[in-house]
Every structure is written in structure tokens, then in C-alpha cells.
Amino acid sequence: MDLARPEVAGPARRGRTGNAARLALMVLPVAFFAVFFAWPVVSIVERGLRPDGHWEPGRLTETLGSPEILDVLWFTLWQALASTALTLLVALPGAYVFARFDFPGKGLLRAVVTVPFVLPTVMVGTAFLALVGRRGLLDELWGVRLDTTVWAILIAHVFFNYAVVVRTVGGLWSQLDPRQEEAARVLGASRWRAWRTVTLPALGPSVGAAALMVFLFTASSFGIVQILGGPAYSTLETEIYRQTADRLQLSTAAVLTLVQFAAVGAVLAVHARMVRRRETALRLVPPERTAARPRGAGQWLLLAAVLLSIGLLILAPLAVLVERSLATPTGYGLDYYRALQSVDENGTFLVPMTDTIVNSLQYALAATAIAVVIGGLAAAALTRRAGRLVRGFDALLMLPLGVSAVTVGFGFLITLDEPPLDLRASWILVPLAQALVGVPFVVRTMLPVLRAVDERLREAAAVLGASPWRAWREVDLPLVRRALLIAAGFAFAVSLGEFGATVFIARPDNPTLPVAVARLLGRPGELNYGQAMALSTILMVVCAVSLLLLERLRTDRTSGEF
Amino acid sequence: MNTKKAAAAALVAALGVTTLAACGGGDGGKDKATGTPAPKTVTLVSHDSFNASKEVLAEFTKQTGFTLKVLKSGDAGEAVNKEILTKGSPQGDVFFGVDNTLLSRALDNGIFTSYEAKGLDRIPAALQVDTEHRVTPVDSGDICVNYDKQYFADKKLAPPQTFDDLAEPAYKDLLVVENPERSSPGLGFLLGTAEKYGDAGWQDYWKKLKANGVKTVDSWELAYNQEFSGSAGGKKAKGDRPLVVSYASSPPVEVLYSEPQPKVAPTGVSTGTCFRQTEFAGLLNGAKNPEGGKALIDFLISKKFQDDMPLQMFVNPVTNDATLPELFTKHGVVVDKPETMAPDKIAANRDQWIQQWTSLVLK
Numbered sequence: 001m002d003l004a005r006p007e008v009a010g011p012a013r014r015g016r017t018g019n020a021a022r023l024a025l026m027v028l029p030v031a032f033f034a035v036f037f038a039w040p041v042v043s044i045v046e047r048g049l050r051p052d053g054h055w056e057p058g059r060l061t062e063t064l065g066s067p068e069i070l071d072v073l074w075f076t077l078w079q080a081l082a083s084t085a086l087t088l089l090v091a092l093p094g095a096y097v098f099a100r101f102d103f104p105g106k107g108l109l110r111a112v113v114t115v116p117f118v119l120p121t122v123m124v125g126t127a128f129l130a131l132v133g134r135r136g137l138l139d140e141l142w143g144v145r146l147d148t149t150v151w152a153i154l155i156a157h158v159f160f161n162y163a164v165v166v167r168t169v170g171g172l173w174s175q176l177d178p179r180q181e182e183a184a185r186v187l188g189a190s191r192w193r194a195w196r197t198v199t200l201p202a203l204g205p206s207v208g209a210a211a212l213m214v215f216l217f218t219a220s221s222f223g224i225v226q227i228l229g230g231p232a233y234s235t236l237e238t239e240i241y242r243q244t245a246d247r248l249q250l251s252t253a254a255v256l257t258l259v260q261f262a263a264v265g266a267v268l269a270v271h272a273r274m275v276r277r278r279e280t281a282l283r284l285v286p287p288e289r290t291a292a293r294p295r296g297a298g299q300w301l302l303l304a305a306v307l308l309s310i311g312l313l314i315l316a317p318l319a320v321l322v323e324r325s326l327a328t329p330t331g332y333g334l335d336y337y338r339a340l341q342s343v344d345e346n347g348t349f350l351v352p353m354t355d356t357i358v359n360s361l362q363y364a365l366a367a368t369a370i371a372v373v374i375g376g377l378a379a380a381a382l383t384r385r386a387g388r389l390v391r392g393f394d395a396l397l398m399l400p401l402g403v404s405a406v407t408v409g410f411g412f413l414i415t416l417d418e419p420p421l422d423l424r425a426s427w428i429l430v431p432l433a434q435a436l437v438g439v440p441f442v443v444r445t446m447l448p449v450l451r452a453v454d455e456r457l458r459e460a461a462a463v464l465g466a467s468p469w470r471a472w473r474e475v476d477l478p479l480v481r482r483a484l485l486i487a488a489g490f491a492f493a494v495s496l497g498e499f500g501a502t503v504f505i506a507r508p509d510n511p512t513l514p515v516a517v518a519r520l521l522g523r524p525g526e527l528n529y530g531q532a533m534a535l536s537t538i539l540m541v542v543c544a545v546s547l548l549l550l551e552r553l554r555t556d557r558t559s560g561e562f
Numbered sequence: 563m564n565t566k567k568a569a570a571a572a573l574v575a576a577l578g579v580t581t582l583a584a585c586g587g588g589d590g591g592k593d594k595a596t597g598t599p600a601p602k603t604v605t606l607v608s609h610d611s612f613n614a615s616k617e618v619l620a621e622f623t624k625q626t627g628f629t630l631k632v633l634k635s636g637d638a639g640e641a642v643n644k645e646i647l648t649k650g651s652p653q654g655d656v657f658f659g660v661d662n663t664l665l666s667r668a669l670d671n672g673i674f675t676s677y678e679a680k681g682l683d684r685i686p687a688a689l690q691v692d693t694e695h696r697v698t699p700v701d702s703g704d705i706c707v708n709y710d711k712q713y714f715a716d717k718k719l720a721p722p723q724t725f726d727d728l729a730e731p732a733y734k735d736l737l738v739v740e741n742p743e744r745s746s747p748g749l750g751f752l753l754g755t756a757e758k759y760g761d762a763g764w765q766d767y768w769k770k771l772k773a774n775g776v777k778t779v780d781s782w783e784l785a786y787n788q789e790f791s792g793s794a795g796g797k798k799a800k801g802d803r804p805l806v807v808s809y810a811s812s813p814p815v816e817v818l819y820s821e822p823q824p825k826v827a828p829t830g831v832s833t834g835t836c837f838r839q840t841e842f843a844g845l846l847n848g849a850k851n852p853e854g855g856k857a858l859i860d861f862l863i864s865k866k867f868q869d870d871m872p873l874q875m876f877v878n879p880v881t882n883d884a885t886l887p888e889l890f891t892k893h894g895v896v897v898d899k900p901e902t903m904a905p906d907k908i909a910a911n912r913d914q915w916i917q918q919w920t921s922l923v924l925k
Binding site for chain 1: 605611640782784786787794795
């Protein structure tokens with residue numbers, strides 16, 4: 001029981017209206033998940049386990065008894081745990097630095113660390129191999145090679161998920177009032193003790209949320225494991241893909257999907273327990289007030305260390321791609337970029353590849369809109385103390401992050417095949433599929449902030465005669481706007497770089513950027529390779545610029561009175 | 563927030579989403595809007611590598627009155643599996659891109675319906691493997707080891723020409739292949755060795771290859787652009803394997819996409835290491851526009867399409883009246899005796915061979 005809420009929670013009648021309101025908010029998110037997630041997944045699993053109208057429970061024990069599958073499960077689990085731990089270790093100092101320090105280029109750097117999210121994994125693989133592979137940078141300097149080792153996978157996971165921690169934790173951190181920690185220090189607490197007793201508990205839920213997302217992402221990692229690990233490593237996700245798309249062994253895939261469900265469910269349960277205990281109302285202030293220029297040798301050193309780690313882990317691989325896009329046989333130049341502007345006479349794309357930028361942005365905007373609406377409603381419904389049903393709903397929203405994309409995709413095929421929902425050839429399928437991954441970001445980024453809003457502010461507004469809608473608009477919205485934009489940025493980046501669903505649907509005359517990159521890499525020749533690198537570089541720039549613009553939207557109104 | 567307000571908010575949001583969906587319908591479903599009684603669109607489902615030039619697509623519409631819509635459905639194996647899953651309620655009218663390695667699976671699952679295309683007499687009988695005409699051969703291509711000419715010139719070493727050569731000590735640690743389970747050139751190469759050495763010998767051959775330092779990666783893109791020293795991508799990535807499993811058409815494509823185009827291709831083909839793939843198209847069972855589908859199959863083996871194909875998909879035409887582009891005749895090779903295998907035999911052994919290969923080479 002926390003101090004901020006129960007005493008003023010009001011009579012039972014209000015509780016009932018609250019529940020009704022919550023149910024109303026949940027209608028749309030629930031419908032969305034039922035139609036675009038639960039139904040497809042259940043159908044495909046059923047197809048696998050009940051091939052001829054009879055359940056075959058024997059498949060379960062048969063599959064789970066196989067030592068190969070057990071190896072896969074074990075590897076999936078430990079690499080995800082290791083990746084999550086490593087990501088937190090590297091990125092939490094980064095979250096602190098972004099939240100608390102002012103330094104030139106901060107906004108740009110925050111956008112840049114999110115770029116890995118949009119890059120097609122084959123490009124990331126290429127960039128990493130150039131650094132840690134044979135005759136890569138490490139090899140030339142110290143004779144260290146990490147390709148086809150698990151280290152390459154772990155480091156690439158940090159590269160990918162750094163932004164998850166910086167954005168979810170940093171978002172809340174920058175709004176925590178530093179004066180609380182200062183007060184503790186005035187009262188004689190050491191710096192460490194003040195941080196541990198004041199700041200850490202406040203950050204708990206968002207650190208938990210970030211860890212959870214990184215875990216789900218790395219547990220269902222596909223491209224990275226396939227490219228950097230080589231054929232010898234496989235995770236649950238690559239195994240489901242292999243069984244479904246390559247071998248059409250739906251029964252095995254179905255069993256593995258159930259295992260995935262169970263595992264994700266367990267993780268969510270643990271997470272929910274950990275976080276709920278620690279959630280408290282917090283004093284939130286505008287981020288502009290909390291950040292300052294670093295002072296003293298310690299702070300400068302920390303800033304330097306964080307910048308160095310970003311430089312090595314994120315900027316260096318990105319720089320490799322840029323370098324390759326500029327390196328022509330006759331020295332550095334913009335030849336490959338110029339080639340992108342011309343319509344390929346041989347008809348590879350039928351449009352200048354610069355058009356793919358517009359296509360990508362349109363898809364990503366639509367997906368972001370859907371994710372923000374669905375995720376926003378869900379987060380609003382989940383804000384207040386909730387019963388078991390609602391908590392279950394909370395967990396349900398996270399499932400798409402941990403469930404195999406190929407399962408969902410194949411499920412779409414066999415369920416959304418009749419009018420009015422024959423979406424298999426409609427462009428809306430792409431943003432819908434992308435939004436499934438975007439919604440959890442929106443919910444998880446907004447929830448810690450929404451829950452941190454002091455209930456007494458809402459009560460005060462109500463006492464002063466504000467309608468609940470007005471109270472929400474005046475109290476919650478200003479505080480949440482920043483989190484909403486951060487979440488939207490994520491959803492946008494995820495959609496911009498999304499490949500699986502898009503390649504399925506993109507027509508020859510409107511490919512997206514990642515699809516065009518993949519097609520170029522799929523054919524021999526220097527011009528194709530160079531253009532793929534140039535297009536990837538453009539993808540990075542488009543992503544960074546979009547995120548910067550989005551952050552600019554976080555405006556002045558947030559700095560008003562709370 | 564009270565119920566009414568919350569409901570109103572939910573409604574507004576719902577309207578937002580449905581509006582979006584409606585826009586989607588307007589954009590993506592043009593065909594639906596214009597073609598209610600007799601569909602004017604014919605939908606081709608294919609793998610990601612499908613390509614045709616703009617002119618040829620326009621020509622199809624001019625000849626038949628149908629507009630072609632292409633749905634790319636993943637790589638070849640994935641695309642076929644999706645058709646099997648959606649049997650009876652197919653995503654399109656025609657499927658193109660099932661090859662001899664997967665043909666039996668597609669036919670056994672009954673996803674195609676018979677149609678005898680116009681112009682079949684121009685296709686060699688040997689390629690027309692299905693007597694019921696459920697599928698029509700459209701193109702063929704050879705999966706072969708490619709070599710880096712520069713490397714072998716520098717070492718004053720003759721490039722390998724046959725499967726046997728690849729196991730010779732002179733070529734130790736030089737070859738990179740793809741995982742046959744994940745990649746179709748990888749599978750083709752494995753089938754080539756199985757055909758060449760037979761059930762009794764192919765495993766021994768792979769033991770020798772393994773002892774000779776063969777490297778395996780999961781995809782053609784990685785093998786060719788990353789590991790192979792002869793390709794443009796491989797050079798930048800400092801690839802150090804001068805031998806790679808790719809296609810007989812790869813050298814001409816290297817030339818086509820270079821600026822300026824070199825007089826001689828930087829890579830060559832080991833013609834004694836080839837496996838021939840044939841790709842087929844078929845009318846889908848339950849097609850909404852079977853007439854359009856039939857017209858499309860006829861068109862796929864028309865001279866216009868067959869002539870266009872080599873520079874679009876880097877495969878060879880199957881009809882005897884097609885003309886190969888100069889690029890292919892100048893920089894390509896003619897593979898005289900490729901290994902090939904009947905679809906039934908592949909179907910019967912495929913999974914087992916892959917499994918044996920995996921425990922032999924990867925473990």
C-alpha cells in the first residue's frame with residue numbers, strides 16, 4: 001500500500017464508474033489484439049496440433065523430449081539473459097548521462113543511438129563483421145576475432161537495444177526531481193546511499209520495463225543469431241522459422257510456439273510482481289530543469305566513458321556502412337547515391353529508389369498512428385490500481401514482442417483471408433503488423449510515467465470542479481506528452497526498419513527502404529552492393545532526422561505548471 | 563473519467579483506425595473497386611526474386627486486357643509453403659517460382675489445377691515433368707561454384723573445375739557454401755553432390771570437403787557478399803574465400819552492375835560443379851480469375867517474357883525461340899552436363915539428406 005492513493009480513493013460508487021471507464025477504454029485495444037494477434041496465432045497453433053481434426057498431444061512430449069530442442073531452449077534462455085544483463089550494464093550509465101547532463105549534440109546523439117533499430121539485420125551483420133570478424137578492426141589491431149562466437153551475438157544485441165534502455169529509463173529519469181536526492185544528501189546520506197534509497201526505487205519500474213523489453217527482443221532474436229552466430233547457433237525463434245517456413249512442420253512449430261508462450265508468460269509474471277511492489281507516485285518536473293552541464297572530474301569522466309562506449313559500440317559499426325557507401329572503385333565519391341536517383345533501366349524497381357523513402361515514411365506513420373492510439377488507450381486503462389483481469393490484459397499486450405513473427409505472419413495468412421478481412425493483399429496489413437510490435441513500447445513507456453502521476457493532483461482538479469476528461473487533459477496529458485512522443489518514436493523506428501511483414505506485401509512498384517536494400521544485396525555486382533550501402537545510409541539519416549523532429553514536438557507546453 | 567466520456571474517446575479512436583483502414587482499401591484495393599463483374603486484375607504470387615521490366619508488364623495488359631498484380635511471398639521455399647497453407651483460398655491466381663527441389667511437395671498438396679499452356683511445343687519435352695500439366699516450366703538456371711579469377715592468377719593455380727577438384731589439397735580452406743536447409747543454392751549444391759556420388763558416396767565426399775576446410779554460412783548474401791573474395795561486396799568486406807557456391811549467371815551480373823563495365827568478368831564458373839534447377843508456374847486451385855491466370859501462364863512462356871527474363875531474374879529461358887542477351891553470351895558459360903534430379907527422388911530424400919548433411923558438416 002503506498003501513501004499517495006488509498007486514503008483519498010473515494011467511495012465505492014466512484015470505483016465502479018472507474019471500472020466501467022476502464023472497460024470502455026479497453027474495448028478497442030482488446031478487439032485489436034483479438035483480431036490481429038490472438039486469432040491468427042491460435043489458428044496456426046491449432047492447425048499444427050490438430051492436423052486432421054484430432055488433437056495430437058503426443059506431439060508435445062515428442063518435441064520436448066528431443067535433446068536438440070532442449071539445446072535450443074537452453075541457448076535461447078541464457079543468451080537472452082546475458083544480453084539483457086550486458087545491455088543494462090552498458091546502457092544505464094548512458095540513460096543517466098542523457099537524463100542529467102547537458103552537452104552539445106545531445107539531441108542528435110539520442111536520435112542516433114536509436115538508428116540501429118531501423119537497420120535491416122543483414123546490414124548490421126555486415127557492419128559487425130567488419131569490426132569483429134576476420135581482418136576486421138579488432139583482428140588487425142589485436143588479432144581478436146569474435147565472429148561465429150556468442151560474443152558477437154551479445155555485442156550486437158547491446159548495439160540494437162541500447163536505445164530501449166536510454167529511452168525508457170532516461171525518459172523517466174529526466175523528469176525525476178533531483179532535489180529529492182539532494183535532500184537526502186543534505187541529511188547526511190552518502191552519494192551512493194542517496195541514489196540507492198531515493199532514485200533507484202523511483203526508477204525501478206522503468207528499469208524493469210526496459211529489461212523486460214530487451215529480454216523479449218533478445219529471446220526472440222532472429223537475424224542477428226542467424227548472421228553472426230552462423231548455422232551452429234539456433235534460438236527458439238530461428239527454430240520456429242525453420243520448422244514453419246522451411247520445412248512446413250507445423251506440429252513442431254506449434255509446440256515450440258506454446259513453449260514460447262509459456263516462457264514469455266512466466267517472464268511477464270515475474271516482471272509484474274517485481275514492478276508492482278515498487279510503484280509509487282513521484283514528483284515529476286520538466287526535463288529541462290533537471291539537466292545541467294557536468295561538474296567535477298567524476299562527472300566529466302562518466303560523460304567521457306559513456307560517449308566512448310557509444311562511439312565504439314554504435315557509431316563505429318554505422319560509420320563502416322557510411323564508409324562503404326562512399327568507397328567507389330575510383331576513390332571516395334557520391335556515385336552510388338547518384339545512381340539511386342535514376343530509374344533502373346533494367347526494371348529492378350520500376351521507380352527511382354528515392355521514392356522508397358516516401359513509401360517507408362508513409363507505412364511508418366500509419367503504423368505509429370495505430371500503435372499510439374491502441375497503446376495510449378491501453379495505458380490509460382491500466383493506469384490505476386487494477387484487478388487480476390486487467391493485469392492479465394497488461395501482460396497480453398506484451399506478448400507480440402516475445403512471440404515469433406513467422407507464427408503471426410502465417411496465422412494472418414490462414415485467418416485474414418475472407419472479406420471484409422481479406423487483408424492479405426492490402427497495404428494496411430503492413431502497418432497493422434508493425435503496430436503489434438509498436439504497441440508494447442507505447443504502453444511500457446507511458447505506464448511508469450502515468451502511474452507516477454500523483455493521484456492527489458487528479459483529486460485536486462476534481463475538487464476544483466474539473467470534469468474527469470478535463471482533469472486528464474490538464475494533469476496527465478502534460479506529464480505524459482513526453483513519454484508519448486518517446487514511445488511514438490520507438491513505434492516509428494520499429495516500423496521504419498521492419499522487414500518481414502513488408503517484404504510480404506510490398507509490390508514491385510512501391511518497395512520500402514529495407515526491402516529495396518535486401519533486393520539490392522540479393523544480386524551480384526558492385527553497383528548493387530554500393531547502392532545497398534548508400535540506401536542504408538539514407539535509412540539511418542531518415543530515421544535520425546525523423547526522431548529529432550519528433551523530439552522537437554515535445555514542446556513548451558510541457559514546461560507549464562503541473 | 564466517466565463512462566460516457568471514455569466511450570466517446572474510444573469511439574473517436576476507433577473511427578481513426580477505421581478511417582485509416584478505409585484509406586487502405588481505397589489505395590490497395592483499386593482493382594476491387596473497378597472490377598466487380600469480370601476481374602480485370604490477375605494476381606501473380608511469387609518469391610522475392612521475381613522481376614519483369616515495365617514494358618513487358620505493359621505488353622501483357624495490352625495483349626490481354628488484364629493488369630498484373632505481383633505479390634512477393636518470401637523466399638522460394640517459404641512462398642511455396644504459404645501456398646500449401648492457403649490451399650483452397652489462394653492469395654492469387656498464378657504461382658510462379660516452384661522449382662524441381664520443391665515441386666513434389668506442391669503437387670502432392672494439390673495446390674495447382676491443370677492447364678495446358680499455349681506454346682508448350684517450344685519447350686523441350688525433358689523439362690515438362692508433369693504430364694497432367696499442373697505446372698509449366700518457365701526458366702532454368704545452374705547452381706555452380708564460382709571462382710575469383712584474380713586469386714588463382716596471382717597464385718598461378720588453375721581454378722577447380724569439378725566436384726572432385728574441390729576436395730583436392732591444393733584448394734584447402736578456399737570454398738564457402740550455403741546451408742542447404744536455409745538456402746536454395748546450398749540445397750542445389752548438396753543435391754548435385756548426391757546425384758554425382760550417389761547414396762553410397764556423397765557422405766564420404768562431404769567428409770573430404772570438411773577435412774579440406776569448407777566453410778558454411780546461412781545465406782547466399784553472406785557467402786557471396788561477405789566471404790567470397792571475387793565479388794564487389796566481398797572485396798570491400800575483405801572476404802578471403804576465392805570459391806563460392808553461386809549461379810552460372812553470376813559473372814555476367816557482376817559485369818552488368820559495374821561502372822565502367824569491365825571487358826572480362828572478374829569471376830568464373832567451375833562448370834563441372836553444376837546442378838540444374840527448373841522453375842515452374844501453375845494455375846492455383848480456387849483462383850478468383852482463372853481466365854486471367856491462364857492468359858498469364860501463356861504470357862510467361864511467350865517470346866516477349868522469355869527474352870526479358872535473363873536480365874531481370876538472371877536465369878535462362880526455356881523456350882527454343884528465345885534469344886539470350888549479349889551479356890550472357892559474352893560473359894556467361896554454357897554448362898554442358900549439369901547434374902539434375904527428378905522431383906520425386908528429391909521429395910523422397912530431401913529431408914533425410916539435409917539431416918545427414920547437418921550432422922556431418924555442422925556438428
